[in-house]
Amino acid sequence: MSKPTAAQLKDEGNEFFRKQDYVGALAKYTEAIALDDKNAILYANRAACQYELNRYLDAVDDAKMATQIDPGYAKAWSRLAASRGALADFEGSAEAWQKALDALPKTNLSPAEQRQKDQYGAGLNAAQTPQTRGKTSKNRCIASVNLDDGNLPWKIATEMLPELRKAGLDQFSSSAWVISYAYEEFTKGVESMNQLKSIPHSQAPGGLSYHGNLMGLTYLTNGLMRDERVFHLNHPDWITKYNNQGNLILALLAFEATAHQAYSGGVETIKELIQKRLKEKGWNDVRPALSVTVRKWIMKGMLESHLGGRPDTGVHFLKRAVDLLEWGRLVWKDVHKDDRGVIFEDTFLRSVRSMHLMMSMNAYSSGPSLNSHLEHLKEEAEDLLKEIDIMIASNNLSKEKLDPGMVSSFCVYPAAIAHKTIGFYHSQKARYSDGVLACISYMNGVNAYLQAANTYPENDEFHAFYLTCAMDCMRNAGVSIGDFNTAAIALRAAVPKMMKIWAFSIMQRGGRDEKIQAHLRRADEMMKLVAEGKLTLEDPVPF
Template structure:
């Protein structure tokens, strides 16, 4: 079939708002005629509608590259590029693209359609410039030195004890190993050399390669290890630019175009060139998602970058499954991909908390189910594998707990949406309680999330008929775990958000429940709820 015929079929599907199918038709057409700018432009439009913003930006860049021969002023391509950058909160780049879109329109004698475009592009430029020029108001970042109170310091002390006792079921192993990787990454960045060129006056840098690898290893093992000291972000910006430049990473390309380009790069460079390029690309996306979600609360951007990372990783794992790990790299290993999927779960929960979109909730359910499936398929480690306790916890246990907690979140939100159907809502609440309890059961008792998941399960028990005996057992578990978690996590950012004070109130409920039981006010089979205790 000709490219023109495929384009016509794509156009028909696009008109029916079947954007995913239309994109497939345009992709087939591009494989026949990749110099046709219209095909790239049409696929970019599809990807904007399916919220594949990285791929939309990549396609728009391709339009601008291929269109220069025929139409240097392809206004719609610039506008689509600007829209994609807006969605990714890259307002500096979107402002440039909006301005280019305006400059690409005729200066005089605009028809009605062009006048409408001009108004839209001007509005886009104004909005992008307003945000780009506005000082950032980042969320609080932990700037700290290594005092005795921080989780990684407390964790290290406990690990030194546990090495002699053979006790491995502790979050201390996890945070200690994550910190070792994180510190190595920071030390590599600090080893960067900077000097001014005496002739040009330009600042030159010589960075030590590999910082991104260990920083990402740390964060996917346990993101709670992240903390900034001094000029961390200034060094990081230079580090990522240097590593991307060194390996010719994909910096302006979405995952689908990367998938298209990898075979040709393999043919010319082999895995020696492609392996580090893919690794740096993926790791830069993961860190971008981490910073956007954790610092700017841009959970939608984190979802986009992490989703595309998972998409590319899953493709590479399947496409090159017969290539030895030593050749293709660690990023295509099952454990690494599960680690990235953990971050996607958190990003989806954050995105839904900001915007209660039912589709985000369904995406969360599908992702949690997939994590549980992949975790169950992992080969159980043996002593011969030589994996550390922290690695085992971080990639064999914690993903299961996070997935169960995500399912708990999912069912709780469905319960809230089923208020008019009491029986249905109760069923969802019970599923949520079971999932959060399972999540707590999977984690070590000294992890702060173990206690928190028990706390959430207790809270939701007040939504349904629950015997006092069941609640008291859960209260006892929570009360028992709190001192254990505080030994490591007392100074975590989560704990410093008011969690100890909350637990004090919750345990106050337990005290009143036990007093009422002792006085004969109610029995172990009674359903007593917190609102009855005031």
Template sequence: AETLKAEGNVLFGQKQYKDAALKYSVAIELSPENAVLWSNRAACNLNLKKYSDAATDASQATELDPSFARAWARLATAEQHLGSWTQAINAWDKALSALPTEGRSAAEEKQMKEYAEMLSNAQRALEATQENINDLAENNTINNFGSGKMPWERAEKMRTELVARGQEGMFSSAWLILGAYEAWSEGVGIMNELKKEDRNGQVAMTGRVGAIQQLSNAIIRDKRVFHIDDPEFLSKYNDQMRYEAFGRQAWQQGSADLILREAKERLAKSDWNAVRPALSVTVRGYIIRAFLTGGLMEDEAAAVTFYDDAVGILDGGRQLWADVPDDIRGVIFTKTFIRGVKALRLESYMTVRNRNRARFTLTKLKELADDLERDVREDPLDPEQPMGPGFTLAFYNGPLAQALAMQALYERELAEQGQTPSEQLPHLARAGELYAEAASHLPPDDEVHAWFLNSALGVFWQGGAPLKTTLPLMEMVKSSVPQMMRIWEHSQLALGGRDKVLQKTLWFEEDVQKALREGKVKMDDPV
């Protein structure tokens, strides 16, 4: 083991982190109680940006040797990259406590200063997260919540009307947000029932399970349902997650490969009645953690990591247990559930790519979009198994529209890279077609329908498309806006300036119609 460690150290010094990790892995098999080996492999995984694996390895190192300061520091670093600021703060505290209180060497003094600075940074990040929660709670409560402005409140008022319209009324985003809100309300209700009490110096929790399932279902159906009216939301959620994870024996950290391997080992000793709920809480916890990390903590890179782990468990599980029916292995392994998670990951990837294009590439974005589109098209709705309108929009129309819009973004960025009109125009035309198709899969009363139409117009105008191409799209925006305002007037997209953008298109449409009537332009003219 010592020889392998030495070889790994040489490779690490040469920045050959993957090969070094392999050396440490073999050494760990020979000497699993050696904390240094686990810590060294954690360092490799940090450099490989495999933060879930790094956290698992560093955690094992600290269990084997609680006085190992560098292992605590590596655990803290991994947790920070995962957006887990509370855990990072605890680990930095432990790293500082593990250093000598006096007689420190120059290297230890340097460690002390570095760890103290990182602890301070983590504390500020956690404070900023809580400020975001407080702002959300205040804004929702004072400005919107309970005032009839929330999309689900408006959708509920339309329910009778939509039903009366028959099949036409089923194609409405009202059903999408209503389904998401029902799940969200149920989840929050269960979460609020959880009680904590001190029993002989130990914290005991009593409550119900199911909150994690409902909250994750809500986010997957329509993430716009997310809202906070309680400043203690994050604290309550963390308590609920711990409660359900303990009761279901779920994993709270670890890569997809690790979890699948251990799940397989558990199945060999028990059965699906034990493993199914453990995997469900694990995957759903990763999904919620990804969503909260990207939103409340504004760390989309960490969010993508959690989504990747969730999808890795789901795709890997479908392959590993391909002969096990969905009703045995669980809902999380159904195609529609996985599709919903992939759609969330795709949007998260797009968001973080705007901030870090070196690590999050356009090519990868296109791959994720193509995979999602293929998934929907190869699994069409079965007319023999009718599904509710909200389910269809959430797991078929919505993901397909999302995939097409990301493909459009890909084409638009290729156009921006072009140097000549001949290099740019084909990509702009294709981007416009994709945005328009994406919009066609969404109900006209969904704000994203109008937004994708407007995006199509933007690239068509940039490419000099004629009025016969752009005017029908402008007219569709004009028709969509009053419909979407009935539900989405006070959405987050609206707060971000949606209406000003769309209003410019409406005014331009009026000018174009007037110019056509006066004979100043023709339908073949680019305007």
């Protein structure tokens, strides 16, 4: 039986696409591209699949390839425009919509071409609308700090470690271990980044090539995976320099990617390149390239979200990392970890998945997506909890060499993030429900937020903050004053423990303490009314 041609595979892909089986269509287009990699239609069609599967970064890569092969292909430009818009890159989206319009005939348009023109014009107008462009611009969650400030959480935590070590195992559940070890790793990465030497080079991007330590990206991402709150700026102009060629962070990414020949492009393309390179050069060549590729996506996700103000784009970088890691763990499940590398270990993937959940919640909060996205987030969180339960039952983490903060960073904190994702899901669902359904959702939110709060160490700011989130849900769920006051008692006890380390943080700058005090005042007011006999502990919390 003869093998199908690229044209036949394209037709099969089109049929899958018509049936909205985008995974099946993507597979067929990928097979066709392997036979004919100079066909712009195949890349544009695969870009459409990627878009429908919410893989917007991959859609951008495929659409760009289609426009490079055929610069006059209007549909390819439109798919690039739509994908860039989904990533909140409105300037790039507007530019691509204009190119899509320019690629259409100027006169004597057919009815189909007129519909395209109308669609592309509407897309261009939307991308240029100020309200749309500013949707995510306020979401910059990063600290610009003076490193001489002794009140920073990681500085205080590091000073606490000697006493914690004397206290033994009883004090292992402390956020001090987590943030101090995260700071140690992150600082090594910053030091490596600052040691980069630039050398004029006429053929290098921007006219500069770089030389330095190849461990910087590993240290930076290790720190972020332990606790992403350690991501801070020690230079006030980093934000303004973010898109400049001279930015050290971007230079570090380019330096390590070049040194290890890291991969670029979409996940499907990279999968093919990896398999081919493995056969030709083996794991010693592929392992560092894969590590830099994944870590670069993690770093780009953080930069896009926290510096660029584009959490939607950050989510897709992290999702790309999760997809490649999960695929690699399946394909190379029998390959020894020393060959395939640390990025495929349970702890690494678990941390990236929890970072993806956190950033997804931030992205949703800055611009709520469809409820189907919320459902997917809840499913991801539930899967993560199941995985952690299996790991605990098998005692896998104890087989590794551990430092005191490792269990918290790679097991406890991911579980807490999963619980608060579920709480976030229920609280958001309640906003779009009425009556009994809203009440049930709020009660589910109460339970999930309480689980999140109680999973974190008592001296972590998240313990106190998610108690307040539970109390928010309690007020809307009609729980009793007695239950609300019980939560307030726990919150009041948590505040001094939190303040010892987390008196200053991004969350504190965002109104954390005001929210806590408002809930405590509310509890005091109600308990005063109970003492006066005007209310009882069994009465529901009044609005």
